[in-house]
Amino acid sequence: MRYISTRQSDGRTVSFEHALLQGLARDGGLYVPERWPALDSGALADLRGRPYAEVAAAVMARFAGRAFSRAELAGIAAESYAGFDHPVTAPLVQLGPNLWLQELFHGPTLAFKDFALQMVARMLDAVLARRGRTATILAATSGDTGAAAIEAFRGLARVSIVVLHPAGRVSEMQRRQMTCAGEPNVHNVAVAGTFDDCQALVKTLFADLALRDEIGLAAVNSINWARVAAQVAYYVHAALALGAPERAVSFTVPTGNFGNVYTGYAAKRMGLPVERLVVATNRNDILARFFETGRYARGEVQRTLSPSMDIQVASNFERLLADLAGRDGAAVRALMAALARDGAFTLKGARLRQAQASFSAGRADDDACLAAIAEVWRGCGRMIDPHSAAGVHAARSLAHGSGAAPMVCLATAHAAKFPDAIERAVGIRPALPPRLAQLAAKPERVTELPVDAGLLARFVRDRVHAPARERVA
Numbered sequence: 083m084r085y086i087s088t089r090q091s092d093g094r095t096v097s098f099e100h101a102l103l104q105g106l107a108r109d110g111g112l113y114v115p116e117r118w119p120a121l122d123s124g125a126l127a128d129l130r131g132r133p134y135a136e137v138a139a140a141v142m143a144r145f146a147g148r149a150f151s152r153a154e155l156a157g158i159a160a161e162s163y164a165g166f167d168h169p170v171t172a173p174l175v176q177l178g179p180n181l182w183l184q185e186l187f188h189g190p191t192l193a194f195k196d197f198a199l200q201m202v203a204r205m206l207d208a209v210l211a212r213r214g215r216t217a218t219i220l221a222a223t224s225g226d227t228g229a230a231a232i233e234a235f236r237g238l239a240r241v242s243i244v245v246l247h248p249a250g251r252v253s254e255m256q257r258r259q260m261t262c263a264g265e266p267n268v269h270n271v272a273v274a275g276t277f278d279d280c281q282a283l284v285k286t287l288f289a290d291l292a293l294r295d296e297i298g299l300a301a302v303n304s305i306n307w308a309r310v311a312a313q314v315a316y317y318v319h320a321a322l323a324l325g326a327p328e329r330a331v332s333f334t335v336p337t338g339n340f341g342n343v344y345t346g347y348a349a350k351r352m353g354l355p356v357e358r359l360v361v362a363t364n365r366n367d368i369l370a371r372f373f374e375t376g377r378y379a380r381g382e383v384q385r386t387l388s389p390s391m392d393i394q395v396a397s398n399f400e401r402l403l404a405d406l407a408g409r410d411g412a413a414v415r416a417l418m419a420a421l422a423r424d425g426a427f428t429l430k431g432a433r434l435r436q437a438q439a440s441f442s443a444g445r446a447d448d449d450a451c452l453a454a455i456a457e458v459w460r461g462c463g464r465m466i467d468p469h470s471a472a473g474v475h476a477a478r479s480l481a482h483g484s485g486a487a488p489m490v491c492l493a494t495a496h497a498a499k500f501p502d503a504i505e506r507a508v509g510i511r512p513a514l515p516p517r518l519a520q521l522a523a524k525p526e527r528v529t530e531l532p533v534d535a536g537l538l539a540r541f542v543r544d545r546v547h548a549p550a551r552e553r554v555a
């Protein structure tokens with residue numbers, strides 16, 4: 083299995099291990115598989131009824147090439163999902179005729195990002211062990227990603243993790259999920275600034291090549307190919323439960339950075355019978371507008387009840403563009419340059435039709451999300467979070483005639499992470515799952531820093547190089 087950059091022009095390919103360690107390609111593009119690996123009907127039928135971890139290992143084996151043996155992947159997947167608190171890992175719940183919810187929030191931080199980060203952390207650790215190297219994960223977060231990354235990397239011997247969040251701008255629960263980790267390899271920084279300041283600091287440190295080499299800086303943000311690869315398994319798992327490979331299935335996916343719904347497209351390209359992929363957005367609807375009109379035009383980010391979807395430019399969208407452009411790196415570079423220059427580009431004709439052949443779009447404002455939360459609560463007694471609600475609203479608004487493929491709405495976070503919205507919608511505060519309730523009693527560890535790249539670089543060096551026993555505060 084070889085990978086190419088979406089912006090490549092010289093045909094250069096890299097290994098899975100390289101894509102895992104590097105994240106972004108040197109030319110600024112994103113890695114995609116040179117050819118889609120196959121999941122044919124025979125292979126799919128063999129996976130039917132298997133435990134989630136086995137499906138995850140079998141799918142990852144198709145992407146990892148020779149980087150990991152089957153036995154290694156089986157062990158990594160088993161460990162990755164052992165901490166999920168549901169026996170099915172990614173269970174389906176029926177919401178209505180032909181309408182299903184796949185709950186992706188049974189992992190340690192109660193959001194779907196655990197599915198990818200739990201595997202990616204262990205794969206990275208295994209590669210580092212083999213190479214006798216250490217690495218430092220540096221990430222900026224507005225909440226959920228930081229918590230999932232810390233949970234995945236805590237306690238690993240070869241990795242230090244430094245997570246920046248904007249001081250006072252994440253919820254108490256989100257902050258505690260990060261600062262209560264209690265492991266010497268986890269370092270939280272509260273930056274006296276915004277999320278954009280945090281991201282800019284991370285970019286500055288990555289641009290410092292001397293520092294990058296010295297401490298082995300690595301990124302596991304949503305553009306890392308291994309995260310997409312790890313997510314394919316829950317699409318396969320759901321489709322098998324609903325009749326694949328004989329029967330096709332559709333998915334509705336609450337979308338921010340286009341990582342999750344692009345994974346559904348990857349599953350389809352591999353051979354999973356996926357009929358439609360519905361891109362569900364909130365009022366930040368740049369992607370919905372693109373799939374309706376072909377015009378991809380950046381706007382102002384608006385705050386909504388579903389903060390993880392408050393994104394205007396979706397980084398993983400470049401991966402789909404690469405396919406729509408026939409893997410022509412120069413064409414992708416031209417589109418991305420137009421976006422940087424004019425804030426927009428337009429696809430027409432065959433390219434747009436090709437996009438619309440797989441994807442539909444729907445959007446939900448806050449009121450529609452609250453209504454969907456109330457409806458699901460009254461109809462089936464289940465609480466869904468505002469992100470998942472945007473998906474349920476979009477799925478229900480699209481005409482979905484009888485005889486159509488079953489529709490699976492991905493539930494990306496646990497309702498208890500957004501108690502205020504749930505209370506507004508149904509008049510009840512969701513109960514805190516034990517994992518979250520325990521956090522209130524644990525000590526927090528966090529360092530406050532101003533928006534200053536020099537100070538941050540010194541902080542990171544000190545923490546990464548300090549002997550472990552001194553790193554425990």
Ligand SMILES: *Cc1c(COP(=O)(O)O)cnc(C)c1O
Nearest residue numbers: 337338339340341342390494495
């Ligand atoms: C990250 C996140 C999303 C958006 O996922 P993308 O892969 O960025 O499209 C949706 N819902 C929740 C709860 C998230 O944490």
